Amino acid sequence: MVSTPFSNNEEAWAGASAWGAADRMNEIEALMWRAERHPRLSSTITSVLLYDVVPDWDRFYAAHEWAAQLLPRCRQRVLEPAVPVGTPAWVIDDDFDLSNHVRREHLAGPGSMSQLLDLAASIAIEPFDRTKPLWQGTLVEGFDGGRAAYILKLHHSLTDGIGGIQLMSLVQSRTREHTEDKPAGEPPHEASADANRLAAAEVSEQARRLPGLMRRSVGLGVRAALRPQGALADATRFGASLRRTLSPPPAAPSPLLRDREGTSWKFGVLECEVAALRAAGKAARGSMNDAYIAALLGGLRRYHEHHGQPIDGLPMVMPVSLRKADDPMGGNKFAGAYFAAPIGIADPAERIATIRGLVLSLRIEPALDTLSLAAPVLNRAPSALGGLLFERIGSAADLSASNIPGVPYPTYMAGAKVERFFPFGPLPGVAIMAAMVSHNGTCCIGLNLDGDAVKDPDILVDCLRQGLDEVLALAG
Structure with missing residues (x-):
C-alpha cells in the first residue's frame, strides 16, 4: 500500500489541484459506475469520524464551502457519452448547491454508538442522485458525552480508500485553531457538457491514439519473433497466473x-x-x-x-x-x-x-x-x-x-479533534x-x-x- 501522510497543511494544499484532476473516469471507475445495481451491487463507501467536541456549525459549513472550491471534483457530476464509445466525463454541475451535500442530524438520547452506526448505515444504503456530485457529509450531534460525529459518503468512482485518506488529509487541519489565508481553488478545466460532443471527442481521441497502438503492437510482435522461447515462456506464465x-x-x-x-x-x-x-x-x-x-x-x-x-x-x-x-x-x-x-x-x-x-x-x-x-x-x-x-x-x-x-x-475539522476514523466499504455481493x-x-x-x-x-x-x-x- 502507498500512504501519503503530509507533514503539514501547506504540503497538502500544494498538491490539492491534483486530487481527482482527470476529466474522465478510468476504465475500472466506469465499470463500477455502469455496473452498479444499488444496494445489492453498491459502490458507496462511507466513513464515520468521531469528534471530541461539537464543531461550530457555521465554521463547519464554511469549511465545506472552502473544500468544494479547493477540490473541483466536489462540484462535478457524471456525464455519459451519447453512445458508449468511451468512459464517462466529469463536468461542472451548474446547479451545484452545497446544502444538498452538507447536512445536520441529532441523535435522540442516549446518543450511543449503536444509534450512530444505525444512522450511518441508513444513510449509506440510500442511493446517490446520479445527476449530482457523488458525495454527502452529515454532522451528527447528540453523540455520547457531548461529542459529535461526521458521516461522509462517497461513490467509489470518485476514489478508492487511499484516495479517500488523501482527500481527508487535504481538507482537515493539523490544529484546532482557525487557519487564516487558506489557498483558494483554481477554476477547473471544463469538459464538454454535451453527451453528443463527448462521444465525438472520444472517437476523435481514439483515432489519434490508433497509430501509436499499432506501432507498439508491431514492436511487441517483432520482439516476440526475435526471442520466441522467451515470449512463449512469458505467455505460459501469464496464462497460468490467469487461471x-x-x-x-x-x-x-x-x-x-x-x-x-x-x-x-x-x-x-x-x-x-x-x-x-x-x-x-x-x-x-x-x-x-x-x-x-x-x-x-x-x-x-x-x-x-x-x-x-x-x-x-x-x-x-x-x-x-x-x-x-x-x-x-x-x-x-x-x-x-x-x-x-x-x-x-x-x-x-x-x-x-x-x-x-x-x-x-x-x-x-x-x-x-x-x-x-x-x-x-x-x-x-x-x-x-x-x-x-x-x-x-x-x-x-x-x-x-x-x-x-x-x-x-492528530487531525481537526472546524476545531473538533478527530478521535476515530471508521471506514465502511460497500457490499458488492460479499456477506x-x-x-x-x-x-x-x-x-x-x-x-x-x-x-x-x-x-x-x-x-x-x-x-x-x-x-x-x-x-x-x-x-x-
Missing part, C-alpha cells in the same frame, strides 16, 4: 452466509492500538495486515463454531493497491486478490504465518490486474453485462477485507466487508454486514472482537 486469479477460491462458501441480498446493511466497529497489532504480527513473523486478517478469521471461526458448523476455509477477497509513489492523488487504482482463507487454523501465530505466505504470493501474480484488461471491452457492452460480471465476482467471496494506511498524527484505517495510533475497523446473510450481527461482531483479542495476546 489462478480467475478460478474460484478453493474453499466452499460458508453455509451460514448464503442468503446474500444486500437489502439491509448493519455496521459494527472494532479498535485496537496500532503498536499492539503490529507487535502481534511481528511476534508471528508477519505484518500488521497479516495480524488484522488473522483476527478476522479467528472471529469467523468462533462464529461458525457458535452455530455448530465449523469450517476449515472460506472464500475471501482482499483489495491490493496498485498505486505507485508518483501516481496522482484520488481516483482508483486497485485489484482484487481471491484466496481460500485458513479459518480452521486455531493457533493465531500459525494463522498469521499462513496468511503471510498467501498474501506475498498473491501480490506477485502477473495477472492480478486482469479486470483492467477486460474493463474496456465491458464498458462498451450493455451495462447489464458488467453488472452480471460484478455480481459473479462479488459473490465468489464471503469476506472482503482491506487495510488503508491513515495518518499518524461481510471489513475495512481498517490506522488513525493517530489507533486501528479503526469498520464492519459492513449484509443483514440478509448475517441474522445475528451482534454475535458476529462479538466473535470478531474475541478474534482480535486472541491475536493481540501474541504481543504480550
Whole structure:
C-alpha cells in the first residue's frame, strides 16, 4: 500500500489541484459506475469520524464551502457519452448547491454508538442522485458525552480508500485553531457538457491514439519473433497466473452466509492500538495486515463454531493497491486478490504465518490486474453485462477485507479533534466487508454486514472482537 501522510497543511494544499484532476473516469471507475445495481451491487463507501467536541456549525459549513472550491471534483457530476464509445466525463454541475451535500442530524438520547452506526448505515444504503456530485457529509450531534460525529459518503468512482485518506488529509487541519489565508481553488478545466460532443471527442481521441497502438503492437510482435522461447515462456506464465486469479477460491462458501441480498446493511466497529497489532504480527513473523486478517478469521471461526458448523476455509477477497509513489492523488487504482482463507487454523501465530505466505504470493501474480484488461471491452457492452460480471465476482467471496494506511498524527475539522476514523466499504455481493484505517495510533475497523446473510450481527461482531483479542495476546 502507498500512504501519503503530509507533514503539514501547506504540503497538502500544494498538491490539492491534483486530487481527482482527470476529466474522465478510468476504465475500472466506469465499470463500477455502469455496473452498479444499488444496494445489492453498491459502490458507496462511507466513513464515520468521531469528534471530541461539537464543531461550530457555521465554521463547519464554511469549511465545506472552502473544500468544494479547493477540490473541483466536489462540484462535478457524471456525464455519459451519447453512445458508449468511451468512459464517462466529469463536468461542472451548474446547479451545484452545497446544502444538498452538507447536512445536520441529532441523535435522540442516549446518543450511543449503536444509534450512530444505525444512522450511518441508513444513510449509506440510500442511493446517490446520479445527476449530482457523488458525495454527502452529515454532522451528527447528540453523540455520547457531548461529542459529535461526521458521516461522509462517497461513490467509489470518485476514489478508492487511499484516495479517500488523501482527500481527508487535504481538507482537515493539523490544529484546532482557525487557519487564516487558506489557498483558494483554481477554476477547473471544463469538459464538454454535451453527451453528443463527448462521444465525438472520444472517437476523435481514439483515432489519434490508433497509430501509436499499432506501432507498439508491431514492436511487441517483432520482439516476440526475435526471442520466441522467451515470449512463449512469458505467455505460459501469464496464462497460468490467469487461471489462478480467475478460478474460484478453493474453499466452499460458508453455509451460514448464503442468503446474500444486500437489502439491509448493519455496521459494527472494532479498535485496537496500532503498536499492539503490529507487535502481534511481528511476534508471528508477519505484518500488521497479516495480524488484522488473522483476527478476522479467528472471529469467523468462533462464529461458525457458535452455530455448530465449523469450517476449515472460506472464500475471501482482499483489495491490493496498485498505486505507485508518483501516481496522482484520488481516483482508483486497485485489484482484487481471491484466496481460500485458513479459518480452521486455531493457533493465531500459525494463522498469521499462513496468511503471510498467501498474501506475498498473491501480490506477485502477473495477472492480478486482469479486470483492467477486460474493463474496456465491458464498458462498451450493455451495462447489464458488467453488472452480471460484478455480481459473479462479488459473490465468489464471503469476506472482503482491506487495510488503508491513515495518518499518524492528530487531525481537526472546524476545531473538533478527530478521535476515530471508521471506514465502511460497500457490499458488492460479499456477506461481510471489513475495512481498517490506522488513525493517530489507533486501528479503526469498520464492519459492513449484509443483514440478509448475517441474522445475528451482534454475535458476529462479538466473535470478531474475541478474534482480535486472541491475536493481540501474541504481543504480550
